[in-house]
Amino acid sequence: MRSRSSLSAAGTLCAVLLLAPLGAAAQLPELPSLRVSGAPAFVLLGVSPTAVDRPSSPTDLGLDLADRTGVFQSLPRDFALETSPYWLLGHPRLTWRADSVRSLGQSMARTFAISAASAQLGDASTPSTGVSLGLRVLPLSGRLAPRTMAQLDTIEQALGRENELYFRRFSDERARMDSALTAALRQLRGAIQDPGTLAIAQAAIAAQYQGLKQQLEARIFADSSYRAQIAAGRAQRGPVIPQRLGPMLELAAASMWTYPDAVWSRGRYQRAAVWAALSYEGPKVTPVLLLRFQGQASDTLPTLLDVGGRLIRDGANWGVSLEGVWRHPLTSGYDNLYRVAGMFEYEVLPATWLVGTFGRDFQTQRSGSVLAQLGVKITVNAARYAPPEH
Amino acid sequence: MGSDPRVSDTQIYRLGDKGNVTIAVTVGDAQVGETTLQLEGATTHLPAASTFPLGSADSLRDGILHTSTTVTDVNPATNRTEVTLHLAGGAADRDYTYQLEVADPSGSAQFLIDFIFV
Numbered sequence: 001m002r003s004r005s006s007l008s009a010a011g012t013l014c015a016v017l018l019l020a021p022l023g024a025a026a027q028l029p030e031l032p033s034l035r036v037s038g039a040p041a042f043v044l045l046g047v048s049p050t051a052v053d054r055p056s057s058p059t060d061l062g063l064d065l066a067d068r069t070g071v072f073q074s075l076p077r078d079f080a081l082e083t084s085p086y087w088l089l090g091h092p093r094l095t096w097r098a099d100s101v102r103s104l105g106q107s108m109a110r111t112f113a114i115s116a117a118s119a120q121l122g123d124a125s126t127p128s129t130g131v132s133l134g135l136r137v138l139p140l141s142g143r144l145a146p147r148t149m150a151q152l153d154t155i156e157q158a159l160g161r162e163n164e165l166y167f168r169r170f171s172d173e174r175a176r177m178d179s180a181l182t183a184a185l186r187q188l189r190g191a192i193q194d195p196g197t198l199a200i201a202q203a204a205i206a207a208q209y210q211g212l213k214q215q216l217e218a219r220i221f222a223d224s225s226y227r228a229q230i231a232a233g234r235a236q237r238g239p240v241i242p243q244r245l246g247p248m249l250e251l252a253a254a255s256m257w258t259y260p261d262a263v264w265s266r267g268r269y270q271r272a273a274v275w276a277a278l279s280y281e282g283p284k285v286t287p288v289l290l291l292r293f294q295g296q297a298s299d300t301l302p303t304l305l306d307v308g309g310r311l312i313r314d315g316a317n318w319g320v321s322l323e324g325v326w327r328h329p330l331t332s333g334y335d336n337l338y339r340v341a342g343m344f345e346y347e348v349l350p351a352t353w354l355v356g357t358f359g360r361d362f363q364t365q366r367s368g369s370v371l372a373q374l375g376v377k378i379t380v381n382a383a384r385y386a387p388p389e390h
Numbered sequence: 391m392g393s394d395p396r397v398s399d400t401q402i403y404r405l406g407d408k409g410n411v412t413i414a415v416t417v418g419d420a421q422v423g424e425t426t427l428q429l430e431g432a433t434t435h436l437p438a439a440s441t442f443p444l445g446s447a448d449s450l451r452d453g454i455l456h457t458s459t460t461v462t463d464v465n466p467a468t469n470r471t472e473v474t475l476h477l478a479g480g481a482a483d484r485d486y487t488y489q490l491e492v493a494d495p496s497g498s499a500q501f502l503i504d505f506i507f508v
Binding site: 056084086087090091092093094095096097098099110152155156157159160162163164166167171174175178181182185186189202203205206207209210213214217221234239240241242 | 396398416417418419423426431433439452453456458460467468491495496498500508
């Protein structure tokens with residue numbers, strides 16, 4: 001993955017050293033927070049679970065839920081699950097080339113994911129369990145980037161070389177086994193006339209051959225020279241993060257309830273949110289339109305509709321972006337607000353970026369409403385750009 | 391590698407009196423993989439999404455086809471790998487499907503399937 005400005009990379013792990021904070025309480029750009037950055041249920045509950053259950057089959061899912069809920073007898077505690085129903089089942093005919101482009105229906109089926117989480121929200125005197133459920137789907141998920149397709153082609157060739165190495169090991173022995181098998185089958189054919197009896201004898205020979213083959217395989221896989229060659233080839237290619245380009249539409253929703261003392265009958269709705277993000281992932285320019293609805297059960301907090309846009313232009317060692325957010329309270333008694341910010345970053349040294357932000361925050365009368373920051377960001381992970389999983 | 395999940399199997403494929411036998415291999419679950427064949431000592435890389443001619447029934451009878459398919463997990467949505475080998479031109483067309491799950495993203499799995507032609 002090429003180096004790329006992190007302006008478009010929600011979730012890039014960075015260390016930011018602020019050199020000259022001009023606004024006393026200036027905020028970092030907030031637009032990325034309008035985009036659902038993780039599983040919707042986790043975002044709404046405000047948790048970042050370190051261990052997320054991701055069952056790989058319907059059986060795993062059933063066992064997971066039964067285990068976490070005491071066979072469906074209680075609310076799960078400190079639980080995080082994300083699953084995609086489509087991928088719970090195998091798709092033996094779906095090649096990566098066939099998945100490089102998707103119709104609307106295919107994209108929705110392959111990206112639809114359900115998330116659920118629970119967390120202990122209260123304290124020792126007022127214990128409360130928060131439970132959240134979320135959905136996420138991408139009706140548009142672009143097409144596989146040419147660069148990713150070239151990487152996958154290269155991996156195929158490398159895997160071909162691995163297969164070839166396998167066949168080269170003990171090839172004389174394999175040839176002798178083949179000859180012996182052929183001789184045995186021909187002998188049977190000449191000796192047995194009855195088709196049923198012949199089929200049974202052939203199956204017995206096949207089973208005997210399989211036993212010998214497994215012994216040969218065990219020797220190949222124990223061979224240190226073979227293992228070293230395979231390991232050397234794999235070390236060269238590294239992991240692939242499939243990148244998709246083109247129009248992307250991501251929709252997500254989540255709802256949260258709280259249960260004081262973990263008592264079901266005392267449960268009440270707490271809040272809900274809906275996110276929508278429309279973007280065009282290009283190799284250089286990425287325009288993003290975002291929408292977030294936040295509904296609250298509390299009378300003291302307004303129900304909000306946020307609409308935002310962001311334009312990102314970046315190169316290998318620089319990036320600029322401009323973002324605007326318009327906040328419209330749907331609860332009476334609150335004013336509309338807006339926020340505008342521009343950002344830039346430039347790689348002054350390898351993995352060290354000069355970053356700057358200037359703009360205005362929502363509440364212009366408050367201290368810190370001038371957004372002005374200059375700082376140095378040190379990237380501590382190798383890949384600066386980590387696109388969301390599609 | 392030694393720690394890769396692996397499946398090893400030998401199948402009998404029944405031939406007809408005549409006809410040309412072909413093989414096609416599909417690596418599913420949007421994973422990346424490659425299949426190499428070995429028949430009578432000759433090694434061939436199977437081109438992706440292709441049907442490969444193996445030979446006539448008479449030339450294959452009592453022989454064996456070795457296949458090795460190695461699959462690497464590149465699909466962020468699943469660690470499952472799945473391979474279907476489709477043989478045609480014999481007494482009946484048949485699919486042989488195998489499934490393995492890799493432990494970690496970017497892991498590989500190997501499918502070592504042989505066919506005895508009778």
